[in-house]
Amino acid sequence: MKRALITGITGQDGSYLAELLLDKGYEVHGLVRRASTFTTARINHLYEDPRESLTRLTLHYGDITDGARLTELLVKVAPDEVYHLAAQSHVRVSFDQAAHTGEVSGIATTRLLDAIRVIGLPCRFYQASTSEMFGGTPPPQHEGSPLRPRSPYAVAKTYAYWMTRNYREGYGMFAVNGILFNHESPRRGETFVTRKISRAAARISLGDRVPLYLGNLDAVRDWGYAPEYVEAMWRMLQAPEPDDFVIATGSALSVREFLGHAFGHVGLDWRDHVRHDARHDRPTEVDSLIGDPGKAARVLGWRATVGGAELARLMVDADLAAARTAPAPRTSAEASTRAVSW
Ligand code: NDP
Ligand code: GDR
Numbered sequence: 001m002k003r004a005l006i007t008g009i010t011g012q013d014g015s016y017l018a019e020l021l022l023d024k025g026y027e028v029h030g031l032v033r034r035a036s037t038f039t040t041a042r043i044n045h046l047y048e049d050p051r052e053s054l055t056r057l058t059l060h061y062g063d064i065t066d067g068a069r070l071t072e073l074l075v076k077v078a079p080d081e082v083y084h085l086a087a088q089s090h091v092r093v094s095f096d097q098a099a100h101t102g103e104v105s106g107i108a109t110t111r112l113l114d115a116i117r118v119i120g121l122p123c124r125f126y127q128a129s130t131s132e133m134f135g136g137t138p139p140p141q142h143e144g145s146p147l148r149p150r151s152p153y154a155v156a157k158t159y160a161y162w163m164t165r166n167y168r169e170g171y172g173m174f175a176v177n178g179i180l181f182n183h184e185s186p187r188r189g190e191t192f193v194t195r196k197i198s199r200a201a202a203r204i205s206l207g208d209r210v211p212l213y214l215g216n217l218d219a220v221r222d223w224g225y226a227p228e229y230v231e232a233m234w235r236m237l238q239a240p241e242p243d244d245f246v247i248a249t250g251s252a253l254s255v256r257e258f259l260g261h262a263f264g265h266v267g268l269d270w271r272d273h274v275r276h277d278a279r280h281d282r283p284t285e286v287d288s289l290i291g292d293p294g295k296a297a298r299v300l301g302w303r304a305t306v307g308g309a310e311l312a313r314l315m316v317d318a319d320l321a322a323a324r325t326a327p328a329p330r331t332s333a334e335a336s337t338r339a340v341s342w
Contacts, residue, residue, distance in 0.1 A: 001056075005077050007031045007064055007112070008085030012187045013128070015042035017083055017230040022046065022056055024234075029077045031086060032059045042187050065103050067111040074115050074123075081237050083126045084112055087157075090191060091132060092215075092282055094153035106156030113167045113175065124237045127164040129177040130157050131222070131248070131289045139220075139290035143179065143246055150284040165244070174242045178233050181248035181291040184311055185226040186318030193255055194223060197262045198315035202323045204273050205266035211273050215280025217256040220288040224249045225306035225314075235300040245300065248291020253308040261312035266320070 004021050008014040009030030021028050032039065046057055060077075062069040064086040074082075087105040088094060094101040109127060116123060134141040135150035149155045161177050168175040188195040193214065200212035224247075232247045253261070263270035296302045306314075 005079040098152035109160035142292040177244040202319035213277035
């Protein structure tokens with residue numbers, strides 16, 4: 001039985017990856033940071049499975065910035081594969097927490113790589129790199145495109161990308177970068193734009209009158225479906241040689257077009273319900289990210305099948321179902337759209 005350690009297991013991708021690996025028969029270990037409230041909503045269902053997954057999924061407390069704890073866990077778990085997904089992953093928030101984002105989304109990767117190197121653990125390592133690293137480079141972006149990061153988040157991830165490559169080249173580690181373009185799902189964090197939109201379309205279609213406050217609607221993103229993207233992560237670690245891959249659909253929508261698909265799906269015109277709030281604008285914006293997934297198709301046999309329009313519809317349907325069973329109080333909907341700058 002293969003053993004995997006997932007950092008960021010409570011996040012969108014970590015939860016889908018844990019499912020995928022358990023389905024494949026892995027023993028899965030996840031790093032979870034302590035919080036004053038429960039953070040395991042996305043993986044609780046894995047514990048409700050009465051069969052053997054209960055004994056094959058283990059969570060360990062730890063913070064990704066705590067090198068000693070990472071070393072201890074790597075020795076204890078001795079994973080065959082490490083999927084490093086933990087990060088401060090919000091681009092807008094990274095402008096408010098630049099140094100913190102550098103620690104969590106950048107330097108923590110070095111702590112993990114170094115712990116693996118010092119222990120001499122013969123594991124395979126996946127780094128969650130991002131299309132944000134391309135920043136100001138015009139589309140289509142591929143593995144050889146220049147990295148021109150335009151946010152503290154993207155700068156931190158670019159550092160981690162290069163450290164991963166350096167440890168591969170310098171120490172012969174099987175360490176790879178998955179350069180993933182935006183990927184979404186009903187489990188997407190509520191402050192990312194697609195989920196803000198799908199939740200708003202659902203609640204407004206059910207009668208809520210509170211508008212949706214957004215920033216820049218002109219940004220263009222290559223949006224794919226998260227469960228398909230975690231399959232690509234796994235394939236990268238099964239490849240004969242370590243290498244870096246762009247994972248994307250190859251086509252894109254603007255935020256405005258995504259709004260059209262989401263609100264149109266429930267018979268609404270988004271223009272009646274969306275307001276601009278400058279707090280959601282970014283000091284430096286990334287205008288257009290559209291990936292070229294050709295290498296992943298050739299080498300890994302991986303292709304995206306769900307595009308932005310279908311994604312908008314499936315996310316709205318999921319939020320409609322959720323809102324019907326547990327309608328959010330109006331006040332909390334308003335507070336969560338107005339309180340901070342996402
Ligand atoms: P999420 O924001 O949903 O999840 C982030 C995870 O990191 C959560 O489990 C979070 O824990 C954990 N985390 C944050 N800080 C710490 C810390 N200090 N110590 C331990 N754990 C921590 O991100 P996604 O699932 O969407 O993305 C996964 C990874 O892929 C991230 O690294 C992201 O930057 C990267 N990425 C994502 C893309 C996307 O479109 N989704 C595209 C390209 C890259 P908690 O639940 O407690 O907050
Ligand atoms: P992104 O995703 O920055 O691409 O990073 P996000 O959904 O936050 O923004 C996408 C685009 O929408 C614009 N936008 C808004 N964004 C948010 N969050 N809130 C708003 O109100 C809003 N209005 C407009 C943004 O300006 C941006 O252009 C995501 C994260 O998952 C990263 O971790 C990951 O690396 C990249 O995708 C690829």
